[in-house]
């Protein structure tokens with residue numbers, strides 16, 4: 191294995207996990223509320239902290255620098271609120287085998303399929319106009335399976351823009367059918383961080399060989415890459431840039447967006463949204479198949495946590511747009 195990488199002591203590392211659970215014992219780190227769920231963890235052992243959902247746990251993120259590309263569609267509408275759902279793919283066949291996966295294109299396990307379906311139930315009342323996924327099948331499967339649960343019953347359709355011909359050949363010629371569809375944009379920039387020479391290795395065997403601290407550093411440090419792979423910082427350079435350039439303008443235009451991607455590409459985006467430091471992000475863990483909701487309003491991102499269920503009051507009580515959308519769905523089925 192090339193590229194020996196030095197390791198620091200990570201003794202003070204705590205772990206945090208996005209979760210739908212709540213707790214009464216909380217502490218604030220910057221503008222993020224972290225809630226202690228159970229025992230402290232370290233280096234791949236038990237992860238025992240949660241970052242909860244719910245109105246008390248919302249945080250307001252500083253306004254973004256909006257892209258000034260002269261496109262009037264991107265002018266923030268004062269009254270508009272857009273939903274942003276971030277979801278890590280469900281369990282993959284290599285998650286199950288505990289192998290470093292990175293950019294290897296591995297499908298979901300039956301459990302991963304279930305997780306995606308469950309995630310879909312949790313967000314089935316939240317409006318979604320556009321979907322962004324990585325170019326990897328586990329994220330695309332997750333998005334499609336989740337959308338099958340959505341009450342609006344729009345059909346997600348992958349847009350093929352890789353060539354002029356692919357674009358032309360995948361056109362839909364009915365306005366009515368288009369209205370019943372949701373465009374799915376695939377982007378390599380949202381792919382998992384490239385794990386270099388760790389891809390395909392067993393995580394436990396790698397820790398046994400190189401030590402827990404070294405492997406934890408490769409997996410969680412901000413700026414230390416695994417051998418010949420991407421650090422989180424390098425992953426952020428493409429994933430956060432794509433988020434700002436392509437996804438934020440859609441939110442600004444009032445579109446509700448779901449992003450189905452990966453542990454580390456989403457960690458880099460959440461680090462950006464929640465303004466986590468490079469120390470804080472070490473402890474951010476994302477579970478497979480857990481949707482996370484942000485509201486974009488007047489140029490700010492408001493973190494709403496993870497909807498526990500389709501009817502969770504706190505998700506809808508807070509925003510007029512979401513509660514109206516839900517009422518509309520209710521009236522459509524009654």
Ligand SMILES: O=C(O)[C@H](O)COP(=O)(O)O
Nearest residue numbers: 289290291292382409453
């Ligand atoms: O690429 C992988 O192996 C996983 O998707 C993420 O792995 P990590 O938890 O080691 O970053």
